[in-house]
Amino acid sequence: MKDQRAPQNRPEAARALAVAAELRVVVGRLVRRLREQASAGDLTSSQKSVLLHLEREGTATVTVLARAQDMRPQSMGAIVSTLEVAGLVDGAPDPADGRQTLLSLTAACRDMIVAGRAARQDWLFRAIQTNLDGEEQEQLAGAVELLKRLAAS
Numbered sequence: 001m002k003d004q005r006a007p008q009n010r011p012e013a014a015r016a017l018a019v020a021a022e023l024r025v026v027v028g029r030l031v032r033r034l035r036e037q038a039s040a041g042d043l044t045s046s047q048k049s050v051l052l053h054l055e056r057e058g059t060a061t062v063t064v065l066a067r068a069q070d071m072r073p074q075s076m077g078a079i080v081s082t083l084e085v086a087g088l089v090d091g092a093p094d095p096a097d098g099r100q101t102l103l104s105l106t107a108a109c110r111d112m113i114v115a116g117r118a119a120r121q122d123w124l125f126r127a128i129q130t131n132l133d134g135e136e137q138e139q140l141a142g143a144v145e146l147l148k149r150l151a152a153s
Contacts, residue, residue, distance in 0.1 A: 037123040046071075046079050051088060051105065055113060059102040061094070088112070 043051070046069065053068055054060060060068075066076035080103060083089040088109040094100035105113075128137060 034120045034124065037120045044079075047083055050076075050079055050083060051109060051113070054089065054103060054105050055110070059104045061100050061102060065103070 049069055050065055053065060057068075062076050062080055063073050065080070066073040069076065080089060080091075084091065088106055089103050090106050091101040091103050094102045128140065132140060
């Protein structure tokens with residue numbers, strides 16, 4: 001017969017709920033610590049999103065970026081202008097449609113992204129090496145596999 005109690009009243013569900021709450025807090029704290037390790041300067045979250053989109057997807061127009069960020073092209077144009085002035089984004093005429101401008105990351109921006117990732121990776125490596133013994137590092141490796149499964153679900 002099926003257990004009719006509310007999910008939070010079943011011991012295994014109550015445990016999963018508690019783990020979910022604790023995991024959310026711990027992951028948030030870890031993300032904040034990682035962000036502290038390699039600041040992207042004074043960039044806003046929208047600016048960072050644009051840079052990551054361009055890195056991941058390649059060149060794009062303001063319209064494509066606006067659609068990806070779910071905002072008006074005029075608002076995206078202001079973000080892109082700021083990034084251009086900062087030397088992080090360059091524009092070039094679209095060879096297929098000269099009326100459009102294709103935006104891409106500058107070499108300086110790519111270097112900044114690589115350096116930021118390296119700093120975060122180094123901090124995490126040192127934290128693991130310093131704070132966890134060999135057995136704990138193995139447990140963490142197993143937990144990473146479980147987190148991958150959660151992230152993929």
